[in-house]
Amino acid sequence: MSYSVGQVAGFAGVTVRTLHHYDEIGLLRPSGRSHAGHRRYEDADLDRLQRILFYRELGFPLEEVSVLLDDPDTDPQEHLRRQHALLSDRIDRLQQMAKAVERAMEAKRLNVNLTPEEKFEVFGDHDPDQYAEEAQQRWGHTDRYKESMRRAATYTKDDWKRIMEQHAEVCRRLVALMDTGAAPDSAEAMDLAEEHRGWLTQNHYDCDYEMHTCLGEMYVADERFTATYDAFRPGLAVFLRDAILANAVRRA
DSSP: OOEEHHHHHHHHTOOHHHHHHHHHTTSSOOSEEOTTSOEEEOHHHHHHHHHHHHHHHTTOOHHHHHHHHTOTTOOHHHHHHHHHHHHHHHHHHHHHHHHHHHHHOOBOOOOOOOOHHHHHHHHTTOOTTTTHHHHHHHHTTSHHHHHHHHHHHHOOHHHHHHHHHHHHHHHHHHHHHHHTTOOTTSHHHHHHHHHHHHHHHHHTSOOOHHHHHHHHHHHHHSHHHHHHHHTTSTTHHHHHHHHHHHHHHHHO
16 A cells, blocks of 8 residues: 555655655655656655654754665664664653752742843843743752852843853854754864853853753753744754763763
């Protein structure tokens, strides 16, 4: 039995355009064509698509997915074992992050020493007080949170402009690096992750590598953080998270 591109898109929860793209780059070519020349997918194609989507969910770039799937020394069962191991590792890291954050933080309302007009000028559409109550409840008892609040209370409008621009500059450089096709565990990406950690330490609180790793996971796990980073470029949150992890391993 074979399926049309529209049917496969519905099964897999992807767009027809995505399937066309996978065909064009040779990642997933349909096994057949209808008399009218339309793509027809068979069960083996669906199995390959499932493996592709698993690896994509884990953050693998398409080029690497293609290499993994076309490795003649790897059978389908090995793909499933590898994906299970990667998913289990991701779950363990997220659980460790959640425990570290809950253990390490509670929160007090964000005490940014700016007028409403100045907040808008510095932060734009982002309201720094929007999640302050949540931050207090989760992290307010920790030394890191208290240090962050102490520093925030002393910052002027110009200080916040400088801090926001420093962060934006690191993000822009990460985007430029992504556009070159560099991997998140490249030396350049890890160096930028280190700059990001330095930005946190300089402006907010002492951010060691364990804490930085927890934050990197949160940038992907929490859609609000993901949206902030992906506003610079789709996929930046995942790229930064992976660069942070690689940098922590490098420094270990």
